[in-house]
Amino acid sequence: MKVFSRRAFLKTGLAGACLLAAARTLDREVFAQESRPGSLDLKKLANKDAELIAALAPAVLQGALPDEPSARLVAINEVIEAFDRTVAGLSPAVQREVESLLSLLTFAPSRRLVAGVSKPWNEASSDEVAAFLEQWRNSRISVLQQGYQALARVMIACWYGNPLSWAKIGYGGPPHAAELGLL
Amino acid sequence: MSASTVPDPIRLALDDRSRGWKVIDGARLTRDYLIECDVVIVGSGAGGGTAADTLTQAGLKVLMIEEGPFRSSTDFRMRERDAYPQLYQESAGRQTRDKGITILQGRAVGGSTTVNWTSSFRTPPATLQHWEKNWGLADYTVEHLAPWFEKMEARLSIAPWPVPPNENNDILRRGCERLGIPAAAIRRNVKGCWNLGYCGMGCPTNAKQSMLVTTIPDSLERGLSLIHSARVERLAQRYGRITSLVARGMDSDGVSAGPWKIRVAAKHVVLAGGAINNPALMLRSALPDPHQRLGKRTFLHPSAVCAAIMDNKVEAYSGAPQTIYSDHFLDTLPHGGPMGFKLEAPPIHPILAGITLPGFGAGHAAWMKRLPNLHVAIALMRDGFHPQSEGGNVAIRADGSPVLDYPISDYVWEGLRHALAVMTEIQFAAGAKIVMPLHEDAKPYRSWAEARHAIGGLPMQTLRTRVASAHVMGGCAMGADARDAVIRGDGRHHQIENLWVFDGSAFPTSIGANPQLSIYGMVARNASRLAQMLRKPDPRFA
Numbered sequence: 143m144k145v146f147s148r149r150a151f152l153k154t155g156l157a158g159a160c161l162l163a164a165a166r167t168l169d170r171e172v173f174a175q176e177s178r179p180g181s182l183d184l185k186k187l188a189n190k191d192a193e194l195i196a197a198l199a200p201a202v203l204q205g206a207l208p209d210e211p212s213a214r215l216v217a218i219n220e221v222i223e224a225f226d227r228t229v230a231g232l233s234p235a236v237q238r239e240v241e242s243l244l245s246l247l248t249f250a251p252s253r254r255l256v257a258g259v260s261k262p263w264n265e266a267s268s269d270e271v272a273a274f275l276e277q278w279r280n281s282r283i284s285v286l287q288q289g290y291q292a293l294a295r296v297m298i299a300c301w302y303g304n305p306l307s308w309a310k311i312g313y314g315g316p317p318h319a320a321e322l323g324l325l
Numbered sequence: 326m327s328a329s330t331v332p333d334p335i336r337l338a339l340d341d342r343s344r345g346w347k348v349i350d351g352a353r354l355t356r357d358y359l360i361e362c363d364v365v366i367v368g369s370g371a372g373g374g375t376a377a378d379t380l381t382q383a384g385l386k387v388l389m390i391e392e393g394p395f396r397s398s399t400d401f402r403m404r405e406r407d408a409y410p411q412l413y414q415e416s417a418g419r420q421t422r423d424k425g426i427t428i429l430q431g432r433a434v435g436g437s438t439t440v441n442w443t444s445s446f447r448t449p450p451a452t453l454q455h456w457e458k459n460w461g462l463a464d465y466t467v468e469h470l471a472p473w474f475e476k477m478e479a480r481l482s483i484a485p486w487p488v489p490p491n492e493n494n495d496i497l498r499r500g501c502e503r504l505g506i507p508a509a510a511i512r513r514n515v516k517g518c519w520n521l522g523y524c525g526m527g528c529p530t531n532a533k534q535s536m537l538v539t540t541i542p543d544s545l546e547r548g549l550s551l552i553h554s555a556r557v558e559r560l561a562q563r564y565g566r567i568t569s570l571v572a573r574g575m576d577s578d579g580v581s582a583g584p585w586k587i588r589v590a591a592k593h594v595v596l597a598g599g600a601i602n603n604p605a606l607m608l609r610s611a612l613p614d615p616h617q618r619l620g621k622r623t624f625l626h627p628s629a630v631c632a633a634i635m636d637n638k639v640e641a642y643s644g645a646p647q648t649i650y651s652d653h654f655l656d657t658l659p660h661g662g663p664m665g666f667k668l669e670a671p672p673i674h675p676i677l678a679g680i681t682l683p684g685f686g687a688g689h690a691a692w693m694k695r696l697p698n699l700h701v702a703i704a705l706m707r708d709g710f711h712p713q714s715e716g717g718n719v720a721i722r723a724d725g726s727p728v729l730d731y732p733i734s735d736y737v738w739e740g741l742r743h744a745l746a747v748m749t750e751i752q753f754a755a756g757a758k759i760v761m762p763l764h765e766d767a768k769p770y771r772s773w774a775e776a777r778h779a780i781g782g783l784p785m786q787t788l789r790t791r792v793a794s795a796h797v798m799g800g801c802a803m804g805a806d807a808r809d810a811v812i813r814g815d816g817r818h819h820q821i822e823n824l825w826v827f828d829g830s831a832f833p834t835s836i837g838a839n840p841q842l843s844i845y846g847m848v849a850r851n852a853s854r855l856a857q858m859l860r861k862p863d864p865r866f867a
Contacts, residue, residue: 205690224406231410232418234581235726275685279765287788288424295418295680302675302693303406311696313642313675316403317521321330322529323399 182222186229186237190248190263192222195297197263201271202297206310217306224300243289256286331530335397335542346545348395351555351574354585362388362550363859365570365591367557367606369393370436371844372828373597374536374544375477376852380595381547383856388550388589389541390572392598393433394579395553397537401527405676408526410579412440419601421717421731425787426627427680428729429795430599433527434553435537437599438841441795442524442646442672443513443533445483446838447474447846449652455660455710460833461805462814470846477845481514481534488520491644493670496635496700498649500755501668508651508668514841515645522643522672556582558725560594560610566823567594593823593855597848600624600797600830604719605727607801607811613820616808619801620719623729624835625794626667626705629741630681631748632692633700633757634769640697646672647839654747655837660710664740667705667838668748681791683765692761700752704744709799709834711736716835719800733792738785741792745783749776763791796840801826802833809833816851827851 182192199218200207208214229240246252253259257274259266266274278290301307308315316322338344349358364380366373369391380387396411409417412433419428431437448470456462477483490498490510501508518532531538545551557572570589573582596603604620612619651668658665671677678699682692692699708714717731733741745762752760753773760776761769764783770776783790803826804810807819812831818824827848829840836843 202685203690204686206693227410228416228418230578231416231580233415233726235722235724235728236415236418237580272686279685284423284788291424291788294685298679298685298689299406299676302679303404308675311675311693313696316523317643318519322403323330 182219184223184226187222187226187244191244194244194248194263195222195225197266197271198275198293199297201268201275202294203301206301206307208306217301217304220304220306221297221300224303225296228296228300240292243292246289331398333397333399334531335395335537336399338542338545339395344546347548347550348545349550349552350395351552351572351587352394352577352579352583354574354583354587357585358587359590360388360550360587361590362386363591364388364593364595364855365390365589366595366597366827367570368436368597368599368602368828369434369536369541369551369553370431370597370599370828371438371536371841372848373436373595374438374540375845375848376595376597376827377544377549378480378540379849379852380856381544381549383860385856385859386548387544388552388591389544390555390557390587390589391434391436391551391553392556392575392602393431393436393553395434395551396439396527398527398529398531401523401529403521403523403526403529405526405674408440409676412527414601422728423730423787425733426625426731426792426794428625428797429793430601430797433537434541434551435535438535439527439537440525441535441839441841443515444647444650444669444839445478445512445514445842448843449655449837451655451660452834452837456833460803460810462803462833463805464814465847470850473846473850474842477842477849481539481845482516483512483514483534483842485510486513486515486645486648488645490648491522491641492637492639493641493644493673493700494647494649496639496755497651497668497670497702497751500751501651501653503754504751506651506653506751508649508653511648511650511669513645513648518645520644522646524646525672525674552587554579555587557598557606558582558609560606560612560824562610562612562821565613565821567591567821570594593825593859595825595827595852595855596801596830597826597828599828600800601719601727601729603826603828603830604800605721605725608719608721609725612818612824614811615820618809618811621800622709622715622802622833623717623719623731623800624708624796624798624832625717625731626796626798626835627708627731627733627737627741627792627794628706629704629744629748630763630791630793631702631745631752632682632761632763633702633752634695634759635698635700635757638697639700641670641673641699641701654704654744655707663743664711664714664737665707665837666740666744667707668751669703669705671701671703673699673701681763681793683763683767683791700755700757702748702752703793704741704748705796706737706740706744707835707837708737713737716799733787738790741790742780742783742785746777746780749773749780765789796829796835798829798832798835798840801830803831804833815854825851825855
């Protein structure tokens with residue numbers, strides 16, 4: 143992985159902060175009226191947020207998602223829906239932090255500059271997505287490390303909370319389901 | 326869905342109007358309320374539940390307000406994705422300001438007792454001696470507190486657990502044994518436990534003797550009024566007394582306050598909302614804090630985590646979650662020296678494992694695929710006993726919500742590094758083939774020698790090292806000297822005569838053990854003193 147110089151990090155950090163402000167004001171308004179994917183019932187996430195998560199999921203959950211294409215699509219959609227529910231359950235202050243993070247990543251100029259991804263998320267290759275995740279995971283800028291961890295952990299929680307994920311990890315689910323009226 | 330064969334006494338009583346329980350759902354208000362009472366209790370966890378029990382037994386008119394929902398055993402379906410948003414602060418994702426520490430804290434009727442792992446310890450004598458010497462807490466001795474611990478142990482069926490430990494705990498026991506490290510069994514607050522292993526998602530069989538199934542229903546029988554799904558926003562004070570309390574019913578989203586207000590005029594106010602929410606409420610209310618002590622010294626037992634892969638199945642999601650511990654590294658590392666820690670094993674369910682294991686992608690998935698063979702150990706650092714372990718600070722954001730800063734000093738980092746090494750050695754001694762300290766820069770290690778060398782070089786930094794907490798303490802420290810502390814030893818606020826803090830936020834240090842029984846015992850005593858005082862009216866309040 144490319145190692146950035148300290149100066150490059152600083153530039154990225156400062157420019158990122160300016161862009162973030164632009165991203166939050168401009169981007170949300172431009173996309174406010176945007177329609178959501180018909181199949182997904184989303185309360186908090188916009189279509190472009192859903193596209194971001196759909197692009198990240200195969201990298202974050204590599205080896206965990208189903209391989210069969212239609213099952214994989216269902217799984218990714220359920221991760222997006224669970225991500226949406228998770229955001230809705232956070233306090234308003236933390237919801238605003240997540241919203242800033244998603245804006246930073248989905249606003250094209252900041253996506254290019256801060257995430258280093260040149261194409262829109264739905265066109266980015268899996269190598270580009272993995273490189274972005276690895277770069278943020280090991281960034282010396284703590285806010286980028288925080289951003290990586292927030293995205294990765296929420297997506298991981300959204301997948302492993304889903305019974306669809308359990309067969310691959312050998313987890314049989316809660317016991318005594320019948321006696322406890324869970325069936 | 327078939328009908329449950331396990332009765333839910335809470336749901337039955339709520340559905341039976343003739344029982345006369347006074348319960349209001351704050352999320353369904355259609356108007357403002359004005360309520361008068363003798364005592365209002367903010368929070369329904371270990372502190373609030375115990376206080377309500379004591380104060381209603383004294384015949385007082387008591388109102389309890391809880392921010393979380395009123396859920397009971399039929400709602401507890403042993404699924405993390407349902408339980409965490411319903412029963413935990415921030416959907417079990419509460420974090421320190423820099424996101425360096427993830428905090429598991431309950432938010433429901435019963436507070437953290439509804440979701441804790443049932444570990445029951447009396448306050449360690451060394452902690453009480455430290456308090457007596459450094460905080461002037463003369464009647465917090467082992468002897469003074471013993472009858473109160475006995476009383477609460479009997480009340481909550483706290484007893485040795487007669488069932489053999491699950492494999493996850495037994496590995497900790499065997500590893501310690503092979504290294505000559507003393508380990509012992511944990512007492513639990515259960516009655517007729519099914520040994521399922523899902524305590525953290527709310528007990529589905531009502532075996533856990535949490536506040537939800539003991540003190541709170543008993544208090545409701547005695548006339549307690551309970552408003553759940555309501556957030557206390559502010560206390561008003563005048564001339565050194567709280568004159569009123571304002572709460573708002575929660576919005577239907579469950580995370581923000583709705584439009585309807587509940588105003589409470591109470592003779593006394595008891596805060597039991599936990600070590601983050603109590604200081605935040607007092608800060609929002611701009612209560613007197615002449616020595617700037619409020620929200621300071623918040624402790625977490627910051628915990629390091631170490632995972633291992635065993636040859637045989639561990640199934641750490643099954644069976645009583647915590648039954649074995651070792652205090653060897655508390656007993657041999659006394660206060661003032663290198664940081665001591667308590668060793669335990671946690672339950673491992675898919676979400677908790679997933680978010681705690683480092684990395685992403687194929688490497689992460691490879692660990693998840695070994696879930697049935699995964700062993701996990703945790704080391705709970707005893708914070709607050711050394712000049713370089715002053716804990717964290719609670720502040721409020723612009724919207725009034727709390728945020729905890731918890732900077733980790735080099736001293737604490739070295740303690741965490743020591744703990745990672747100790748847990749690794751124990752896991753290899755117990756037969757682990759692969760061990761990995763949970764750290765973004767750690768790799769799976771195949772021998773103790775290899776791991777020891779690597780752990781010595783790990784950068785111990787925020788966000789690199791996984792640090793978790795399930796015990797939030799302090800922030801409203803008690804102490805004899807008003808210059809050091811927010812409240813007095815009896816729980817009364819140093820500056821406000823009708824304000825009391827009855828929960829773990831009163832601790833001037835961490836406990837060095839899972840705190841529930843410490844809270845039960847200390848609150849039982851302090852609440853009974855308050856009840857006595859209210860029965861024989863204090864001339865100042867007559």
